[in-house]
Amino acid sequence: MTTVEQARLVGEGVDRVDGPLKVTGAARYPNDFGFPELAHAALVRSTVAAGRISRLDTRAAQDSPGVLAVITHRNAPTLGRAPDTFLSAPPPPLQDDRILHYGQYVAVVVAGTAEEATAAARRVEAEYESTEPVLDLHDPRAEVLTDPFETDSSRGDAEAALASAEVTFEATYTTAANTNNPLGLFTTVAAWDGDALTVHDSTQWPGGLRAALARVFGVPESGVRVLVPFVGGGFGAGLRVWPHVILAALAARTVDRPVKLVLTRPEMFTGIGHRTATEQRVRIGATRDGRLVALGHESTSTLQMEGDNFEPCASGTAYAYACPNVATRDRQVRLNVTWCNSMRAPGEAQGNFALESAMDELSYELGIDPLELRLRNYAEIHPQLGLPWSSKALRECYEVGAERFGWSRRPPEPGSMREGDWLIGYGLAGVSFFWFQKPCQATATLRADGTALVRSAVTDIGTGTYTVMTQLSAELLGLDLPRVTFELGDTELPPGVVAGGSGLTAGLGSAIHAACRNLVQAFLDTVRDDPTSPLAGCAAGEVSVGRGRIHRTGSPEYGESYTDILAAHGLPELSARGASAPNDPQELGLAPAGAFGARFVEVRVDPELGLLRVARVVSVIDAGRILNEKTATSQIIGGTVGGIGMAMFEDTITDPGSGRIANATFGDYLIPVNADVPDMQVVFVGRPDRFNPIGVKGVGEIGLVGMGAAIANAVHHATGRRIRSLPITIDRLL
Structure with a gap:
């Protein structure tokens, strides 16, 4: 009691x-719902990445069996813009003839059955006045946004401290674009009753979708009902109001019948966002005994041609370690790519890879154990705010993880551990995820x-x-x-x-x-x-x-x-x-803490074949009070698998000439399978957080953070080869 x-x-x-x-x-997932007289919609996507539509012939599609309507920019009504929030929706579709990325929707076909709609959509003929797309981060034509999130930070004088440091280190790291790829195909079922709209959708934010649809269609928000009792996975893909959702509702209003629209797997690659690609420069200054005196972290990430994407990659470095001189900078470069969007552990997944890889490299420069280097620079209070953390047990994460993993058995020399043809390496990463409520x-x-x-x-x-x-x-x-x-x-x-x-x-x-x-x-x-x-x-x-x-x-x-x-x-x-x-940090006198953790990884590398295997992972996590250890453990395991994917497999490849995503199927886009998942141990430490009455911090994102760096650091320990780009593929190991 x-x-x-x-x-x-x-x-x-x-x-x-x-x-x-x-x-x-x-x-019942969104795809399981329907209405009487349900019609179906299929999408027509552009085959160029930049330009304008010069001809759009829909006559053959309109004459196809079962077709109820073909909607294009020529006959679509003017739609409103969704509210401007931190998860702003893309601009409403079919409002003009511009093409901003390959696979952009240029028409939607509505028919009595899904098969009829799909067959008719193939009969829409489109021609384009294409222009050369901007697809490269270094393209001089690209628009560059500096400090787009107003999260750039500075304390002390990083440049002066770097210039005078006893030891300096500098390197550039890159991460590939990744696509969320939840198992459940995103589905929208929309039905109108006058100005009242009912929608079943694969959303992670019913309230945000409701507000957006009301604004887009100019109806009272009270008349829009969004239903989503179950979602077939999200990983961030369901955070925004995607164009296909609006098109399903538009199609339903146009034909005066309920409409279901189910994305295909290739459409999932172009229609619901992806993790940004990044290029990051990290500079560190330290004393010879391993005390950090300066940290500089600059990140450049991709962004679509219109709209925003809140994903600072360098900002976490500002509070990661006790360092007196720090400067972090984020910028984004607009490209003709599909929408950039949050994917599990947004920003931190990429930024942590760069920072924790650099810390590992510095440890070898100094001849200090990588774990000891992190402990010497442990931030007891929030370095930027100067306030005590609402909770932080990262030191305990390191200590417990090292004991459970057997870190003390690690010889410091790369390439010194071997079993048969396999080189063995140990790597670690300290991790955190920012507070959010x-x-x-x-x-x-x-x-x-x-x-x-x-x-x-x-x-x-x-x-x-x-x-x-x-x-x-x-x-x-x-x-x-x-x-x-x-x-x-x-x-x-x-x-x-x-x-x-x-x-x-x-x-x-x-x-x-x-x-x-x-x-x-x-x-x-x-x-x-x-x-x-x-x-x-x-x-x-x-x-x-x-x-x-x-x-x-x-x-x-x-x-x-x-x-x-x-x-x-x-x-x-x-x-x-x-x-x-959310509470006010200044009123409580506390710095709000997200989750912290330590990842310890053992890898095995066959140097002749370039094969990389993760043998085991120990994750020790401080997530405040754990409300259900079984589901929390499951979240860390799932995030770890996602981290293995980011580190070793996942790469959304955009053709440099056309802007087409070249691997938009599960046959070509590699993700971890059971054989790639190692033995895992998950341990929770820490105490209830003081920033909310139930003492929790959340575990959904932290499970992925740090796997890229820990695996790359273990690869270096196994082989002596430093890999600064994700994913780590066979060609990079040979």
Whole structure:
């Protein structure tokens, strides 16, 4: 039994509450929904990367069997622009004849069946006045945006400190573009009833999609309903309102019938964004005993021709280490590429690879163990803000990880470990992910049968939100887990936070904490003046909850069940709303901390064949309070697999002449499979964070950060070869 204010909140590794629905096929994803008289849409994409449409002949498509409409820029209505937020939507489609990237939508065909729509779309004839696309970061024609996020930072005098440092190091690192590629093909099902729009969609932010669709179509936001009970994976791909979503709604309004639009796998490569490619220059100045005196980190990343993409890659360096002189710079270069977008661990995935590779290289220059170098420069307080961290157990991550991994057995000389034909290497990386939280609301209801319903308009993209929030609600209300239902994925519910940036658990969990606290208060208010109630006159701080009851703390005999209180007062249920918002660091006197961690990796390299295998990974993570160790561990394992993909396989290849993505299928775009996934050990350390009432920090992003650097550092230890570009492919090892 626990008090409302100081609930234990320690998550047991319970199974997913939505597991039975998923394994039996009863979980309904966007592609599983339909309406009577459902029509289907297919897209026509440009075959050039830059220019204008000179001819568009749709007559053959319009005459094809089952076709209801062919919509192009010539007959599409003028559409509004979505709200300008930190996840701004691309410009509305089919508004003019300009082509900004290969695969841009130039028409949408609507027909009675998906097969009819697809066949007719192939009959649309398009010709272009093409211009030479801008596809290279170093193209002098490219527009360069300096400090686009206003995150560039400076403390001390990095240039002067570099000039006078006893030891200096400088290198340039590059990372390839990656494509999110969730397993579930993104789907939109749209239906109009007058000016009321209902949409099923593969979104990670129902509220953002609702606001955008209302603005685009000029209808009241209250008339737009977005439904997304399950998403077939996201990794950031579902954060924005993509053009195909707008086209599905536009098609439904045009033909006055519900419309379903399902992207093909090649369309997923051009239609829902990708991780930016980067080129990063890192400069370090240090004393001979390994104390950092200067850090400079400059990053250049790709950006599409219109719109923005908030993804600073260098900014994390400003608070990574205790260094008195630091300068970080980010810039973006506009290219004729598909939309750049958040992908798991945006910015930090790329920036950490450069910084932690450079730190490893510096350790060899100084003859200091890579782990010891990091510990000598440990940031006890936030270097930029000068405030104590709300929580930080990175030192413990290093220490526990080194022990579990057996780091002390690592000989310092590269190429000194061997087993048969395989060279063996050990590598590590220190990791972090920035703090992120947005406002969120939730409601909690207790019914006469003793069950509770907790609701918020968020999504569960596979991270375990259904389960974790059911656990949290059950503990805060003192109920058994089966008596609590958590409902999400519907914009009719209280406004929820975006499922991204490792901010959902803190934002939503804090809102649920408030809602459950307020619900218990509502029960106390109900019995406050009831002379027959043992809880009469009690304040929230004087009671505890457990076993479906509220009782005086320390005196469980003086209490009442929720059901008895409702029955005694003739109430079918009681409800309460809760809200959360991020705290002000200056008011709390704390620097908000995201998750921290240490990654230890063993690799094996066959030098004659250029084969690289990851043999084992130990991840030690400080993510504050862990609400469910099983789902949290799953998140770290999944992120680690994604990190292996970024480090060794994934590369969205754009043809340098045409701008076409050359490997837009799973047959050509390489991702890790079971045989590429090694033995993994995940350990959580640390204490509850002080920046939110439930003490969490989120684990969705941190699982990927650091794998690129740890693997590259291990490759160097195994072979003596320093690889500064991801992915690490056979040709780079031979």
